[in-house]
Amino acid sequence: MKKTLFDKVWDSHVVQQIKDGPDVLFIDRHMVHEVTSPVAFLGLDNRNISVLYPERTFATADHNTPTINQHLPVADPLSAKQLDALEKNATAHGISYWGLGHEKNGIVHVVGPEYGITLPGATIVCGDSHTSTHGAFGAIAFGIGTSEVEMVLSTQCILQPKPKKMRITIKGSLEKGVGPKDVALFIISQLSTSGATGYFVEYAGEVFNEMSMEGRMTVCNLSIEMGARGGMIAPDEKTFEYIKDREFTPKGENWDKAMEYWSDLKTDADAVFDQELVFDGNSIEPMITYGTNPGMGIGISKGIPMAESIDGGAATYKKSLNYMGYEEGDTMIGKEIDFVFLGSCTNGRIEDFRAFTEIVKGRKKASNVTAWLVPGSHKVEKAIEEEGLLDILKESGFELREPGCSACLAMNDDKVPTGKYAVSTSNRNFEGRQGPGSRTLLASPIMAAAAAVTGKVTDPRTLIN
Amino acid sequence: MAYDKFKVLTSTAVPLPIENVDTDQIIPARFLKATERIGFGDNLFRDWRYNNDDSPKEDFVLNNAKFSGQILLGEKNFGSGSSREHAAWAIYDYGFRCVISSFFADIFRNNCLNIGVLPVQVSAEFSAKMFEAVNADPKTSITIDLENQKVTLDTTGESENFDINPYKKENMLNGFDDIDYLLSCKRRNQRIF
Numbered sequence: 001m002k003k004t005l006f007d008k009v010w011d012s013h014v015v016q017q018i019k020d021g022p023d024v025l026f027i028d029r030h031m032v033h034e035v036t037s038p039v040a041f042l043g044l045d046n047r048n049i050s051v052l053y054p055e056r057t058f059a060t061a062d063h064n065t066p067t068i069n070q071h072l073p074v075a076d077p078l079s080a081k082q083l084d085a086l087e088k089n090a091t092a093h094g095i096s097y098w099g100l101g102h103e104k105n106g107i108v109h110v111v112g113p114e115y116g117i118t119l120p121g122a123t124i125v126c127g128d129s130h131t132s133t134h135g136a137f138g139a140i141a142f143g144i145g146t147s148e149v150e151m152v153l154s155t156q157c158i159l160q161p162k163p164k165k166m167r168i169t170i171k172g173s174l175e176k177g178v179g180p181k182d183v184a185l186f187i188i189s190q191l192s193t194s195g196a197t198g199y200f201v202e203y204a205g206e207v208f209n210e211m212s213m214e215g216r217m218t219v220c221n222l223s224i225e226m227g228a229r230g231g232m233i234a235p236d237e238k239t240f241e242y243i244k245d246r247e248f249t250p251k252g253e254n255w256d257k258a259m260e261y262w263s264d265l266k267t268d269a270d271a272v273f274d275q276e277l278v279f280d281g282n283s284i285e286p287m288i289t290y291g292t293n294p295g296m297g298i299g300i301s302k303g304i305p306m307a308e309s310i311d312g313g314a315a316t317y318k319k320s321l322n323y324m325g326y327e328e329g330d331t332m333i334g335k336e337i338d339f340v341f342l343g344s345c346t347n348g349r350i351e352d353f354r355a356f357t358e359i360v361k362g363r364k365k366a367s368n369v370t371a372w373l374v375p376g377s378h379k380v381e382k383a384i385e386e387e388g389l390l391d392i393l394k395e396s397g398f399e400l401r402e403p404g405c406s407a408c409l410a411m412n413d414d415k416v417p418t419g420k421y422a423v424s425t426s427n428r429n430f431e432g433r434q435g436p437g438s439r440t441l442l443a444s445p446i447m448a449a450a451a452a453v454t455g456k457v458t459d460p461r462t463l464i465n
Numbered sequence: 466m467a468y469d470k471f472k473v474l475t476s477t478a479v480p481l482p483i484e485n486v487d488t489d490q491i492i493p494a495r496f497l498k499a500t501e502r503i504g505f506g507d508n509l510f511r512d513w514r515y516n517n518d519d520s521p522k523e524d525f526v527l528n529n530a531k532f533s534g535q536i537l538l539g540e541k542n543f544g545s546g547s548s549r550e551h552a553a554w555a556i557y558d559y560g561f562r563c564v565i566s567s568f569f570a571d572i573f574r575n576n577c578l579n580i581g582v583l584p585v586q587v588s589a590e591f592s593a594k595m596f597e598a599v600n601a602d603p604k605t606s607i608t609i610d611l612e613n614q615k616v617t618l619d620t621t622g623e624s625e626n627f628d629i630n631p632y633k634k635e636n637m638l639n640g641f642d643d644i645d646y647l648l649s650c651k652r653r654n655q656r657i658f
């Protein structure tokens with residue numbers, strides 16, 4: 001039978017099938033962080049069992065960490081306790097632990113690929129919904145709950161019903177000023193935040209073939225925001241080039257064996273998807289969100305849609321605009337903003353900092369804007385310095401913070417105050433996501449840069465030299 | 466951890482007529498700092514439920530004494546966003562045992578099933594009927610019969626069947642948990658990496 005990429009990876013990991021029930025799926029790699037793991041480790045302790053394959057599990061601290069003065073003890077006692085718990089649990093179970101200050105520390109979905117933990121054809125889980133990021137390498141990667149974290153720690157397996165399959169093909173090419181983040185926000189705006197619920201998505205077509213690995217990660221990262229379990233892209237030369245010789249990738253004979261497996265990792269011609277969608281890349285504009293879920297996005301030149309043109313409840317739609325302080329029909333260009341956040345597992349990689357720097361170079365940060373530039377990892381931080389980006393950023397009035405999730409979920413002190421607007425490169429614009437009462441506009445790194453230097457929402461294409 | 470058995474639940478319901486309720490609303494990130502599963506119910510829907518000075522917001526349904534019960538009646542696309550199981554814990558800890566909606570986000574649904582909260586997906590029409598009945602009379606009771614996979618609006622006797630994976634149903638009926646099952650599975654670790 002003709003198989004899709006997803007089928008090939010899934011089927012090769014099924015340990016057991018339960019009649020009329022979920023599959024028992026073997027998990028190759030498990031990433032753990034401080035927020036969703038303590039209760040799972042407690043569960044192990046209560047059952048008096050240990051982690052089955054500690055070498056398949058990797059722990060990093062990211063969600064709940066400060067992004068300044070990381071060398072000092074963490075001030076918030078609850079956060080400190082959670083970080084301590086992760087360290088104790090990881091150490092007790094023999095798991096690699098990259099805590100605060102460790103050179104490999106960073107956001108879980110940024111460090112995974114950086115160190116070759118993320119591999120094509122692997123199954124990867126983490127107690128975080130944006131685990132879908134790793135699908136960029138042709139892995140099946142998805143977010144899980146804490147009970148499932150406990151399952152994987154104790155048995156390296158998980159119970160999952162096999163999702164349906166969707167392919168999203170984007171043909172053509174992208175116009176100047178349009179990048180991976182715009183592609184993802186465009187797809188979500190077309191599908192809504194529940195349009196892919198129950199599906200696993202494969203992205204295909206020229207636009208993804210041309211895209212860098214970083215860009216593919218951005219797109220796969222946002223799969224969850226259309227409700228999908230995850231998204232993946234077939235591995236190609238670019239993928240193998242990226243992973244080769246990283247610390248945890250197979251070496252020598254094992255690499256050859258892996259390459260053999262990987263060479264077949266593509267959807268067979270004539271394989272059938274439950275749903276197929278095709279879009280034209282050239283029709284995508286730089287995107288920005290205006291509401292309180294990632295599906296509420298528009299091309300920068302368009303107006304905020306009228307309630308009657310929206311599928312679903314007008315009351316919920318109006319509540320959302322009310323929260324944002326916007327009116328139907330408003331244009332986004334020229335809207336006042338207060339904060340800019342460059343970072344997160346969506347856009348906290350080196351390519352994102354390059355794009356941001358390109359726009360702010362030779363310009364100055366607007367005085368009304370507070371900018372948080374937060375690298376996704378120490379590796380990214382180092383590259384920013386080494387490539388000379390830091391000097392340019394400083395010259396323009398920006399500072400760099402230390403790595404972590406930061407204002408993406410505002411569990412630490414990086415909170416946008418009530419009523420303030422933030423142009424953010426992260427992934428969620430839910431009410432209060434970036435701090436109680438905060439208002440988030442999701443956008444690409446260059447849109448964030450354009451906002452940072454003009455002090456308002458600006459079409460980044462007008463600033464491209 | 467093993468949870469309570471779920472067989473038949475008859476209860477009044479608390480209606481929440483908002484679509485796309487994401488897990489950041491159910492439990493905001495700043496309340497995820499605990500290292501044990503206790504006390505999450507206090508912060509369920511925190512920012513919709515309380516003002517910045519911690520006084521209750523009168524127009525939010527959990528602060529409306531008219532409505533109570535073990536069933537949370539939600540709108541479509543309930544539980545989207547973050548995978549935090551804490552959202553399901555908060556719902557459980559507050560006292561809900563069942564969430565009814567015409568559409569659930571995937572991870573949230575799984576999380577509920579894993580901790581003993583029953584997600585019941587009904588048609589949009591039946592959901593609308595239940596909202597109407599509960600709003601008209603907050604004492605309206607609803608019965609969820611897991612064995613027969615049936616949800617009934619007790620006042621009118623109207624009912625609808627709902628789907629649940631048979632394996633998960635067995636677990637809920639018996640209060641079993643997945644880890645016991647997985648521990649009993651044969652091991653396999655002959656992977657390339």
Ligand code: SF4
Nearest residue numbers: 130344345405408409
């Ligand atoms: S950056 Fe945001 S989305 Fe990514 S792992 Fe951290 S909290 Fe989750």
